[in-house]
Amino acid sequence: MSNRRNRLLAAPLLALLALLAFAGPASASGESVGSCIAEKLEELIEESHGDLDEVLHELHVDTSIGDHFEKKCIEAPSPILPETNEIVWGGSAFLILFVLMVKKGFPAVRGAMDARAEKIRSDLDAAEQARVDAQSVQSDYEARLADAKTEASRLIDEGRADADQVRTGLIAQAEVDAAGIRERAASESAAATAQAISDLRAEVAGIALGAAERVVHASLDAEVQGRLIDAYIDEVAGTDG
């Protein structure tokens, strides 16, 4: 801050030096030309021992004296130094301006600068805080991401384990079902075979019995019927109660 203030104070001084260094010669003559001419006239008057008319006459006759005055008094102003009154007025104005600047301007500028610096500092602090917050958020996000990855990995492992278990169970169940199906198929096949044999046997028996019945029926004439009845009567009579 002190460096910045020193630089701020040095700036007007440098401006003053530049003004003095590059000031124009326009202000070199002015009232000093009159006094110079007056001095030269006084010197001529003194040289003429107070004879003003002679002096005027010489000036009138010898115009070179006027030229000499002009050369002596009306010379080009200094390219560096202004006239004294300008220096006084300029210096006064500068001092007034400098005082005003020191008393009012500089504090205002310094306040503005301080406010600006404070704002920048605040912004920097806010930015730092934001960065810290962002870093915290990022850390939290990364932690959450890591947790999520861990959870996802755990879920995947659990899902894989469950899938393996389900697959194992399904395979076992399928094997059991297949065994049951094979067993049932074998049982049904055996039953169907037995049923087919039974049906075939019944069919053969029916055919044989039908044929036998037709043969018997054809052979059962009245004589045979009579013998059958007689045989039955003998059987009933010969059977013990």
Place this chain on the structure above:
Amino acid sequence: MADPRVAGYAEALFAVAAAEGDSSVVEDELFRFAQALRSDDDLGSTLADTGLPLARRLQVIDDLLGSRASAVTTALVSMVVGAGRAAELPAIVDAMVERGAASRNKTVATVRSAVDLTADQSERLAAAINTRTGRDVEVRVVIDPSVLGGVVTEIGDDIIDGSVRRRLNQLRESFR
């Protein structure tokens, strides 16, 4: 004899037959007619059809029994049918036959055969049953072609099966 109505009709028929003096013949004719009713569903349904005029049903009875049975038998059957009990006639006749046999201290032996038994065969069969069971029976023959040959005798709950049908059935069972 579970049904009092059947028993009542049977008692009435027996009483009429006994009153007419030839109950054995009437019983035999009624028994054969009852067996015909059992074997002929159309005849049974015709006689039991109250939608038909009674005269028409009585005419059917007269056509069937008029020349083949006694007048008492025809009259008794007409009486039962006229009373609207044609469907119960076989049971009434069975009860009447039982009642008649009981009056003679005998038991009815229902004999099913493919052909009718001769009188000699009936007597010998009655004697054989008496020998076997100790009961004095009256043989009532039912012609049943499904018997094929031989005889099936039913005495109450006892059955003596000597039919060809039974032997064929035994043969059928042996095939299983």
